[in-house]
Amino acid sequence: VLIQDIGEKGLLEKLHRFCPPDIIGDDAAVLEIECEKECKKLVITTDMLLDGVHFSHQTTSAEDAGWRAAAANLSDLAAMGATPLGITVGLGLPGNAEVNWVERLYQGMTACLQQYDTPILGGDIVRSPITTIAITALGTVNSDLIIRRSGAQVGDAIVVTGYHGASRAGLELLLHPEAGPFLSPSDKEVLIKAHQRPEPRLDVLPILKEIFTPYTNNISHPVHIAGMDSSDGLADAVLQICHASNVGAVLDYDQIPIPPSFGDWLTEEKSLDYVLYGGEDFELVLCLPFTLACTLVEQLQLLGQGTAIIGKIQKDTKVILQDKNRLFPEQVLRSDQGFQHFSPMSN
Amino acid sequence: VLIQDIGEKGLLEKLHRFCPPDIIGDDAAVLEIECEKECKKLVITTDMLLDGVHFSHQTTSAEDAGWRAAAANLSDLAAMGATPLGITVGLGLPGNAEVNWVERLYQGMTACLQQYDTPILGGDIVRSPITTIAITALGTVNSDLIIRRSGAQVGDAIVVTGYHGASRAGLELLLHPEAGPFLSPSDKEVLIKAHQRPEPRLDVLPILKEIFTPYTNNISHPVHIAGMDSSDGLADAVLQICHASNVGAVLDYDQIPIPPSFGDWLTEEKSLDYVLYGGEDFELVLCLPFTLACTLVEQLQLLGQGTAIIGKIQKDTKVILQDKNRLFPEQVLRSDQGFQHFSPMSN
Numbered sequence: 117v118l119i120q121d122i123g124e125k126g127l128l129e130k131l132h133r134f135c136p137p138d139i140i141g142d143d144a145a146v147l148e149i150e151c152e153k154e155c156k157k158l159v160i161t162t163d164m165l166l167d168g169v170h171f172s173h174q175t176t177s178a179e180d181a182g183w184r185a186a187a188a189n190l191s192d193l194a195a196m197g198a199t200p201l202g203i204t205v206g207l208g209l210p211g212n213a214e215v216n217w218v219e220r221l222y223q224g225m226t227a228c229l230q231q232y233d234t235p236i237l238g239g240d241i242v243r244s245p246i247t248t249i250a251i252t253a254l255g256t257v258n259s260d261l262i263i264r265r266s267g268a269q270v271g272d273a274i275v276v277t278g279y280h281g282a283s284r285a286g287l288e289l290l291l292h293p294e295a296g297p298f299l300s301p302s303d304k305e306v307l308i309k310a311h312q313r314p315e316p317r318l319d320v321l322p323i324l325k326e327i328f329t330p331y332t333n334n335i336s337h338p339v340h341i342a343g344m345d346s347s348d349g350l351a352d353a354v355l356q357i358c359h360a361s362n363v364g365a366v367l368d369y370d371q372i373p374i375p376p377s378f379g380d381w382l383t384e385e386k387s388l389d390y391v392l393y394g395g396e397d398f399e400l401v402l403c404l405p406f407t408l409a410c411t412l413v414e415q416l417q418l419l420g421q422g423t424a425i426i427g428k429i430q431k432d433t434k435v436i437l438q439d440k441n442r443l444f445p446e447q448v449l450r451s452d453q454g455f456q457h458f459s460p461m462s463n
Numbered sequence: 464v465l466i467q468d469i470g471e472k473g474l475l476e477k478l479h480r481f482c483p484p485d486i487i488g489d490d491a492a493v494l495e496i497e498c499e500k501e502c503k504k505l506v507i508t509t510d511m512l513l514d515g516v517h518f519s520h521q522t523t524s525a526e527d528a529g530w531r532a533a534a535a536n537l538s539d540l541a542a543m544g545a546t547p548l549g550i551t552v553g554l555g556l557p558g559n560a561e562v563n564w565v566e567r568l569y570q571g572m573t574a575c576l577q578q579y580d581t582p583i584l585g586g587d588i589v590r591s592p593i594t595t596i597a598i599t600a601l602g603t604v605n606s607d608l609i610i611r612r613s614g615a616q617v618g619d620a621i622v623v624t625g626y627h628g629a630s631r632a633g634l635e636l637l638l639h640p641e642a643g644p645f646l647s648p649s650d651k652e653v654l655i656k657a658h659q660r661p662e663p664r665l666d667v668l669p670i671l672k673e674i675f676t677p678y679t680n681n682i683s684h685p686v687h688i689a690g691m692d693s694s695d696g697l698a699d700a701v702l703q704i705c706h707a708s709n710v711g712a713v714l715d716y717d718q719i720p721i722p723p724s725f726g727d728w729l730t731e732e733k734s735l736d737y738v739l740y741g742g743e744d745f746e747l748v749l750c751l752p753f754t755l756a757c758t759l760v761e762q763l764q765l766l767g768q769g770t771a772i773i774g775k776i777q778k779d780t781k782v783i784l785q786d787k788n789r790l791f792p793e794q795v796l797r798s799d800q801g802f803q804h805f806s807p808m809s810n
Binding site: 157 | 492494504505506507508509510511512513516517548549551552553554555584585586587588589590591592593595597599601
């Protein structure tokens with residue numbers, strides 16, 4: 117069945133079952149604001165995704181496209197320290213799109229959202245020559261626990277909440293099924309899943325809350341946290357945080373977690389390229405005082421692998437990657453380029 | 464200058480000046496929730512607008528396209544009784560779009576938004592073969608004063624907050640400049656402005672609040688209000704409210720305000736067609752007890768013309784248009800058709 121056969125109204129009726137019936141059906145969705153003792157802030161973020169740019173039929177099923185769209189927006193909320201309230205979905209669809217494709221898109225979105233009790237708060241559908249998904253996510257955060265890019269301080273430890281590079285490696289395996297011949301099927305599956313079904317790190321927020329609670333409202337011992345998600349890559353995240361905070365960073369090559377299966381497949385250079393510049397891992401990159409960072413990593417290790425303190429914030433505004441074993445020279449990371457190959461052979 | 468010349472980053476930098484600097488620059492925008500005594504609800508709405516469908520270069524300048532996009536979303540908030548907190552803007556733009564066009568789009572949006580102290584809370588930009596504007600608007604409303612489509616009760620008066628049909632007439636004048644030869648230039652200007660620069664009726668909300676305040680928290684004398692905006696036409700609004708409330712309505716032809724200049728231009732049939740089915744006037748259609756409706760109309764008349772009680776809610780679920788002067792027979796309004804021409808000659 118094609119969209120043009122059932123029309124916008126017919127499609128809306130089919131999609132209504134993905135939304136809470138008491139929330140939709142008016143000019144806008146209505147949400148309760150909890151009036152608690154703690155003062156909360158609203159957090160809002162919007163993403164536009166286009167067929168052929170942000171998802172493709174080669175590597176992305178409708179369900180995966182939906183999951184990834186939802187995950188990317190929830191990750192933006194997690195990056196602010198915010199718990200989701202809901203999302204709205206604007207869709208631009210060609211008349212000859214399959215109704216089934218759209219329903220599977222919504223199934224993928226809700227599969228991701230349901231893990232975090234997050235409803236779809238309605239949206240809008242228009243006919244468009246190109247499939248376009250516009251998602252706006254809404255959340256709340258306690259004023260004390262808000263995570264901004266600015267606010268990283270000299271001496272802060274830089275924490276990653278999990279592995280980087282896995283999503284990029286998974287994409288490579290989808291594009292070139294013959295790649296990684298020495299990888300086990302389960303290793304391949306883990307990497308492909310990292311690409312198709314990334315998990316927003318909302319599970320990190322209760323841990324942060326627990327760690328920070330003794331310090332909130334403690335004016336003599338205020339603590340701070342800065343950070344963002346690594347949707348555009350680990351290097352980009354560190355660079356953006358440093359730029360917003362007017363500081364720099366030193367990253368230790370030895371301390372950056374690399375997905376274990378990379379050793380059976382990729383050169384050290386290629387591994388580092390994926391880890392630093394791969395993108396779409398949707399982990400959090402957080403800057404906070406060293407002792408708190410240690411507690412955080414200890415707690416995060418109970419949730420999964422690949423979490424570590426990978427470096428520290430410095431005054432000099434450069435972001436430097438250094439190798440203590442001196443296998444390669446120190447290099448300055450920049451946003452306008454990928455990894456600079458360190459072997460003289462590759463120049 | 465074309466978008467492809469300055470890239471997404473270059474364009475974002477130019478557009479940042481339309482957003483409050485303390486709100487953007489992170490993964491998501493942050494908003495204060497006022498923790499007052501009154502318990503408020505959040506209201507959220509999303510619209511997708513496409514070049515060639517929702518605006519066209521023939522009748523819409525970039526500024527007007529921006530104004531109308533903002534106005535349509537603010538109108539959805541007004542329709543819920545909600546005061547705006549802000550909007551997010553997702554843009555899909557062809558690489559050969561003019562940077563100047565995008566800036567003028569934002570100028571139009573902010574010109575409309577500034578009237579209601581409403582900020583742009585950031586957004587997203589992607590390259591797309593077709594210009595696409597995805598707007599999400601966020602607002603708050605006191606639980607007591609929320610306006611839903613459902614909730615109209617038998618005997619309620621139906622109030623329009625202003626003229627209908629003016630936007631459709633303005634569009635006609637833009638498409639056919641030779642139309643309406645007997646209209647004065649200022650009449651034409653009023654109608655064209657109704658199309659290009661519609662005003663969301665947020666100015667109605669303080670009046671509603673004033674009228675309803677004696678009744679809020681009064682359990683022995685609860686009052687109710689139902690309604691929506693008339694973005695898809697007056698007939699559509701009445702039909703949608705009746706459908707959601709499981710009631711019907713009787714509209715009095717004599718009581719429906721018709722823009723005064725229509726008499727110098729349009730036949731009675733054509734006038735009624737524009738008034739009932741024209742759309743995009745962004746007035747409110749409200750159902751409330753008769754005495755409160757009288758007070759409301761009295762107050763609204765201080766703001767402008769074209770407000771009136773146009774009919775009442777009835778038990779029978781049909782929506783009937785009747786003419787007390789019996790110039791034409793009673794007719795049943797339906798959403799799937801335009802005005803049924805009442806003259807036997809036109810059949």
